Amino acid sequence: MSPSKLETTLSSAALATGESEPLLPATAAAAAASRPPFTYTLRPATLADVPSMASLAACAYLSSSFSDFLSPGRFAYISEHAYGYTQRVRYRMLSPRCVSIIAVSSSGLPVGYAQFVRHGEDAAAKEVHRNGNTWAFQLKRAWLYARFAWDYITFTDRSMDQKALKVMMAHGDMWKGEQPNRWHAQSVVVSPGHQRRGIGKALMRGMMERAGSEGVPLGLEASPDGELLYTKLGFELKRRFEIDFEGLGKEIEEDRGGLMIYYPPGCERE
Template sequence: MPPSAHLVLPAQPADTPKVYDIYFLAFAGSALPRLLFPSAYPTASDTVPTAEFRESHTAHTLAWLASPASGFQYTFKAVDVASGEVVGMGLWDIHLTERTEEEWKWKGVEWLAGKERERAEELLGEMVRKKEGFFGGKRHVYCHVVAVHPEYQKRGIGRKLMQWGIEVGEQAGLPVYLESSVEGEGLYRSLGFEEVGRVRHRGELVGEAEDVEVPLMVRMPKSLEIGWEEWCKQ
């Protein structure tokens, strides 16, 4: 077997700026970062966040990672073996124990206010409510995001980043859940995910001519030997 061109490794705190370089590059054409971080894009023509925003975002991310409250969250980086450069990232929540309603209940987009908060919560709200309805405080694995540098896409890096969380789900006997993009749906299906619902985003909200549907997907561990519907009844 030849050496791999790309490796998936745990991201260290010092990797935070580079990891989120990948995130913002990969989602440069998406409404998601603009709605969640409107101050990062002062004008409609901006495609990358301002340096001031990135500095603040890095500081807040590092503070979160240093807090006990982040103990369930894991960040990974995909590294180009030849250059050592970070070319992909993944963010996962691993809930190995049940949580109280106070711990799992969504508190909204607390860093925004007014119309900006309303628009961000319209984007996220139905997805969060669906997830809370499925899982509540039950044990599971959640993939927040997998992102690959635009110049390195279509090389199997996203698949490698997904394999880590899938393996955790298999070993722990837990479902792995995510909200898919239209572009990523084929990859997730090839990895054993099935659709368990959809959420519709207004076209105006996400900058599209028509409404956009978001597939909600889950992968049941083969080690558990039961399906999604049976698991939900437990």
């Protein structure tokens, strides 16, 4: 989907929640509390779901401190900012070890998604790789590489602060040398208008159970707001983010959020 079309999708996603613009967390909580219960289903996400997943992420993170830090120009270049999420969702799908799940309401509206990847070289990790590395996957990956090549030539995300991006990239793998055999939540997103209805927990619990069946932990990087949810689910904080913001002239909430991990019962701690 082109950036201009995605901008329309982003606006439609916000309107679908009954709001003229993405909701702030406090507003979302009040809105969710005043609405009747609804039903939704979880299913594997496909390439056709990527625009909806990107729109959900763009709406959910629009007012976050992380977006303030990394994408200060997002309001001036909203379509480019949103398309950046499309690229990130697609990029994760390049791995045969990636599991993408989407939550869809009974009316067919996407209301959340999660993407996970299996790290490690234990027997279960190798089986995940074998099962995911099908001919259909190879065809999908070839299309993704071709699309990335096209985007590299034609697309520039002017919403992003390149200095901030370099700081993030220089930080490298925050999990290097820790828990090499694990499932990892790359992204967990719920529509602002549908938060606090158990969708985030449902997206996580399935993978928590799978990690337990394989005897490995489940790790993630939690935002300040996300840390509260993951703590309730049984995750432990390993450490706070360690990013050097000196010289950028920016502030980001550092007293919460960080690397978190869930150890299923009987899982060996490394």
